[in-house]
Each structure stands twice: as C-alpha cells, then as structure tokens.
Amino acid sequence: MSEIQRRVAIIGAGLSGLSQAIAIKTKLGFDNFTIYETGSEVGGVWRANTYPGCSSDLEIHWYSLSSDLYPYWNKSHSLQPEIQAYWIKLSKKYNLYGHIAFNTKVLSAEWDDAKQHYTLIAEDVFSGKRTTSVAHVVISALGILEVPKIPYEIPGVRKFQGASFHSAQWPDSINLQNKRVAVIGNASSGAQFVPSVSEDPSVQVVNFIRTPTWFLTRPHIPYSDTEKWIFANIPLAMQLHRAWIMFRHVAPVHLPMSDKALQKQRDVMTKYILDNTPGRYHARLIPDHPPGCKRIGSSVVVKLSLYSCSFHAVTDSGFLESLHRPNVTLNFDGIAEIVENGIITKTGEMLPFDVIVYATGFIGERYPMHVRGLNGATVQGYYDAHGGPTAYIGTTIPDTPNFYLINGPNTGTRVSALFIAEVQVAYILQLIEPVLTGSASSFTIKATPTDMYNAKVQERLSRSVHVHCYSWARTNGTDKVFYPFPWPVTVWWWLLRKPNWDHYVAIGAEKWVWARRIKAVKNILKCTAVLTLSWLYVSGSAQRILHDMAASDYLCLVTS
Numbered sequence: 001m002s003e004i005q006r007r008v009a010i011i012g013a014g015l016s017g018l019s020q021a022i023a024i025k026t027k028l029g030f031d032n033f034t035i036y037e038t039g040s041e042v043g044g045v046w047r048a049n050t051y052p053g054c055s056s057d058l059e060i061h062w063y064s065l066s067s068d069l070y071p072y073w074n075k076s077h078s079l080q081p082e083i084q085a086y087w088i089k090l091s092k093k094y095n096l097y098g099h100i101a102f103n104t105k106v107l108s109a110e111w112d113d114a115k116q117h118y119t120l121i122a123e124d125v126f127s128g129k130r131t132t133s134v135a136h137v138v139i140s141a142l143g144i145l146e147v148p149k150i151p152y153e154i155p156g157v158r159k160f161q162g163a164s165f166h167s168a169q170w171p172d173s174i175n176l177q178n179k180r181v182a183v184i185g186n187a188s189s190g191a192q193f194v195p196s197v198s199e200d201p202s203v204q205v206v207n208f209i210r211t212p213t214w215f216l217t218r219p220h221i222p223y224s225d226t227e228k229w230i231f232a233n234i235p236l237a238m239q240l241h242r243a244w245i246m247f248r249h250v251a252p253v254h255l256p257m258s259d260k261a262l263q264k265q266r267d268v269m270t271k272y273i274l275d276n277t278p279g280r281y282h283a284r285l286i287p288d289h290p291p292g293c294k295r296i297g298s299s300v301v302v303k304l305s306l307y308s309c310s311f312h313a314v315t316d317s318g319f320l321e322s323l324h325r326p327n328v329t330l331n332f333d334g335i336a337e338i339v340e341n342g343i344i345t346k347t348g349e350m351l352p353f354d355v356i357v358y359a360t361g362f363i364g365e366r367y368p369m370h371v372r373g374l375n376g377a378t379v380q381g382y383y384d385a386h387g388g389p390t391a392y393i394g395t396t397i398p399d400t401p402n403f404y405l406i407n408g409p410n411t412g413t414r415v416s417a418l419f420i421a422e423v424q425v426a427y428i429l430q431l432i433e434p435v436l437t438g439s440a441s442s443f444t445i446k447a448t449p450t451d452m453y454n455a456k457v458q459e460r461l462s463r464s465v466h467v468h469c470y471s472w473a474r475t476n477g478t479d480k481v482f483y484p485f486p487w488p489v490t491v492w493w494w495l496l497r498k499p500n501w502d503h504y505v506a507i508g509a510e511k512w513v514w515a516r517r518i519k520a521v522k523n524i525l526k527c528t529a530v531l532t533l534s535w536l537y538v539s540g541s542a543q544r545i546l547h548d549m550a551a552s553d554y555l556c557l558v559t560s
Contacts, residue, residue, distance in 0.1 A: 009034055011036050012035070015418055019421055024429070035101070042091045055317065111372060140404065141407075148362055163356075185360045189359045208343070209332055215319070249416075333347045440506055
C-alpha cells in the first residue's frame with residue numbers, strides 16, 4: 001500500500017487533537033488526515049466551556065504548546081476567550097482548517113484485519129446524515145472531559161420547568177439578571193462562575209454542596225507591556241520563564257517532606273479557607289476527606305502513612321470571597337428532590353428557583369464511542385473486563401491495532417495536561433510513522449505488558465490518598481481509580497520517550513524489522529570501530545583519523 005493511500009483519523013479538535021495534527025504535519029510531513037469535531041470551532045474544552053469566569057488553573061506560559069510559545073498573554077492565568085483564540089491562531093498557522101470536519105460526530109470505528117484499516121461511521125450533528133470512511137490509524141483525542149455528567153440519580157431532575165444546564169453547556173442567550181439560581185457542585189467550574197454571576201446583586205445564588213472542597217489561592221497576575229516586550233524580543237526570556245514555572249510544579253514531588261511539614265501545608269489551606277469566608281460557614285467548609293480526592297488543579301504534596309503522593313486542590317479565583325455577598329448562600333442540607341419550580345432539601349425545605357446550573361463534572365469511566373478491534377474486542381469491553389478504564393501507559397489498548405488514546409486512563413498528573421499530551425503525541429508519532437511510510441501495516445500492544453504496567457499503577461495507587469475517598473476518578477461498582485498517574489511527571493516522560501517494540505505485535509512490518517536490524521548492526525560496527533580507534537589513540541596511533549571523525553560518532557557509546 002503506497003504512502004498516499006494511508007490515512008489518519010483524529011477524533012477531537014481540542015488541544016490534544018490539534019497538537020497531534022501539528023506534529024504529524026511538521027515532524028512527519030504527512031497531510032492525509034482528518035480531524036473530526038462535534039463542535040463548530042476548534043479548542044475542545046476551551047470551546048465548550050464558556051461559562052463566566054472560565055480560566056486556566058495553571059500558569060498560561062506552561063499551559064501552551066512548547067513549539068509555539070506566545071509572548072503576549074495578558075495575565076498569568078488566562079481566561080477562556082484568550083486561550084481559544086490562541087488555538088484558533090495555531091490552527092490557521094498550520095493550515096489545519098482544511099483537515100477538520102466540523103459538526104461531525106464519529107459514531108464508530110471498526111477494524112478490518114484483512115484490509116488492515118478501520119471503517120469509520122460519522123454523523124452530521126445537525127442533519128443526521130451519515131458518512132463512511134477509511135482510516136489506517138485512529139487517534140482518540142477526546143480526553144476525559146467529553147461527556148458532561150448530569151446527576152440523574154437525583155429524583156425529579158427532568159421535572160424542572162425553568163432553565164437548567166451543565167456548566168460545560170452554558171447557553172449564550174441565558175440572562176441571569178433578577179433570577180434565582182441554584183448551583184449544584186462547587187469544584188473547579190462552580191468555583192469559577194459563582195463569583196462572576198454573583199457580581200450582579202440582582203442574581204440570587206444558592207450553591208448546594210454535598211462535599212466541601214480544599215482551596216488554594218491563585219493570583220491572576222497581569223503581565224505588563226514591558227514583560228510582554230521582553231518575552232517577544234529578548235532571546236530565551238520567555239523560555240526561561242516557562243522553565244521556572246515548570247520547575248515549581250515538577251520539583252516538589254521529587255523532594256522528601258516530613259509529616260510535620262505536610263501537616264503544616266494542610267493547616268495553611270485550612271487557615272486560608274477560614275480567613276476568607278464568613279464565620280457561619282466555618283463548621284461546614286473544612287473537608288473531612290484527605291486533600292486530593294476531588295479535583296486535579298493546583299498542587300501540593302501530601303504524605304499518607306509512609307507513602308507519598310501528589311494531590312490537588314481547587315484554585316480559588318474569588319469563590320471564597322464571594323461568600324460574603326448577601327446574594328450568595330451555601331446550602332449543605334442535601335437535595336431530596338427537584339420539582340417543577342425548585343429544589344426540596346433533605347430537611348424538607350422547598351427553595352424556589354428560576355435556573356439550575358449543574359457543576360457536576362464529567363463521565364470519565366466510559367469511552368464515549370464504539371471502537372471494535374480484533375476478534376470483536378471493543379474499547380469499552382476492555383474497560384469493563386478490567387474494572388474500569390485501562391490502557392498501556394494511558395495510550396493504547398490490546399486487540400485494537402493502530403488505535404491510540406491521548407490523555408487516556410491514568411494520565412492525570414499535577415502538571416499541565418498539555419505537557420502530558422505532548423509527550424504522548426511524540427510517542428504516537430514513533431508508532432505511526434512506519435505505518436504511514438508503508439514500512440508496516442499495524443502495531444498492536446500485547447496483553448501481558450499492559451497487564452503488568454497496570455498492576456504496578458494500581459499497586460502504587462493503593463498506597464495513595466485516592467483509595468480513601470470517592471470522586472469522579474473512581475469507577476462505579478469496582479472503585480477502580482482510573483485517572484491519576486501515580487508517579488512524578490519525569491517518570492511519565494521516561495516511559496514514553498520511545499516505544500518498547502518488544503511489547504507490540506507488528507503486522508506487515510518485514511521491511512521495517514529488517515531495517516531496524518541493519519541499523520542495529522551498523523551501530524554495533526560503528527561503536528566497535530570507535531572503541532578500536534580510541535584504543536589506538538590512547539596507544540599513540542591513529543590520532544589524525546580520530547581528529548577527522550565527526551564528534552557525533554561518539555554518541556553510539558551512550559545511545560546504542
């Protein structure tokens with residue numbers, strides 16, 4: 001099969017999908033790919049989440065593509081419109097729009113082993129018209145924030161007659177002026193939009209909290225025009241700034257901390273919450289669960305018994321201070337039922353509302369599309385058989401040839417999700433290059449290394465804070481922890497720096513295998529020659545020959 005016939009399908013035009021497409025174009029020089037996007041614009045979560053106050057949890061110079069740093073960010077933690085504009089600009093720069101099928105949902109991808117390709121069925125989200133296409137590689141860039149979770153387990157959710165919506169589906173036309181608004185949930189999104197919507201004193205906000213959340217401060221520090229000029233014009237200034245941000249996020253997990261120091265950090269968070277909230281809430285706002293159970297955001301390190309793990313708290317961008325406003329109320333009574341015109345609490349109180357906003361997270365334990373690989377195996381079937389989302393280094397799954405996940409199971413870390421994705425993108429490039437150049441037909445991860453890797457992941461997580469609390473990152477029924485990556489991000493980079501080809505089954509790869517063997521033999525011969533000449537050099541011979549050799553030849557001593 002010739003190179004021109006090979007085709008790649010990327011599911012999702014969010015940050016991961018766009019990063020993968022940019023890498024395929026720039027690193028492999030390959031153009032025969034399509035990005036399928038259910039929305040009408042690029043940006044993924046930064047397209048979908050348009051609620052008031054939506055912004056990045058991480059410093060924006062760290063939360064941007066390493067190959068395309070941007071010197072003109074307005075402040076340390078950018079708002080949603082600026083972040084989406086950045087990715088629109090990149091999509092135009094790399095001419096990606098011609099590759100994107102907007103308003104198109106991929107319903108299924110099924111592997112034909114005889115033809116060594118997937119058959120994709122996609123549907124126009126407006127007309128319902130379905131199309132069929134072929135792809136030799138499928139890359140899932142859906143992430144875990146694809147399907148909003150509406151708490152249908154609450155009786156009467158569908159009875160409410162007012163406006164109701166998930167925070168990730170904020171209507172452009174909604175006007176909350178003079179409205180009574182119920183907010184269910186107070187994690188990342190709720191903590192961001194409650195301060196914004198309650199700035200209008202005519203909006204009465206009641207925030208229903210089932211479980212209180214740990215908070216840390218997050219200053220939004222504006223970048224001055226001078227700083228922007230320095231980033232844009234002084235060589236390495238922006239790169240050093242980004243490196244410093246990265247160091248502050250990565251270094252702490254490598255440093256040992258005493259129990260006393262860890263308790264002090266928890267005390268600092270407790271004091272921060274109490275110092276910034278009204279006294280009437282103090283008895284209810286300090287969580288009784290260990291930090292790190294609920295939200296991946298800004299980070300601290302916590303030690304549980306003899307073991308360490310990184311944990312994260314919701315970053316406070318004004319939520320706690322907003323609780324002093326007379327139009328904001330917290331309710332800890334629990335929801336018994338939602339009725340046509342409001343909410344009945346578990347104490348029996350009826351509270352009338354015009355609008356209900358669900359800040360209740362996403363469904364992460366199920367894969368949102370049908371993918372069938374070898375012998376009828378499916379991605380969701382594999383998840384179910386293993387107690388929840390499971391993959392080899394969060395990237396690929398047994399019996400699904402040429403199928404790759406970005407930000408898959410157990411890839412959540414305390415650093416930028418975009419960095420995690422970039423590491424996966426580089427790893428995936430190495431796996432798909434032989435397929436796109438015609439040197440191989442498919443690569444499939446073996447079951448044994450996948451099982452061994454995940455056994456280590458779950459064993460490590462069993463010693464962490466995550467087994468002591470419940471959150472969206474645990475599978476219902478099995479309690480499997482499927483989101484956090486249990487080691488420092490340096491381990492993540494090391495695991496994915498290059499594929500362990502022995503862990504994969506290669507089909508139609510005879511030329512590729514022989515090319516790798518020949519290359520290995522050449523490296524051995526080159527190293528032997530260098531070592532021989534080095535010995536001659538030490539003995540006083542062949543100095544001129546060694547002097548003329550390229551210095552790169554010595555690299556074989558450490559790379560072969």
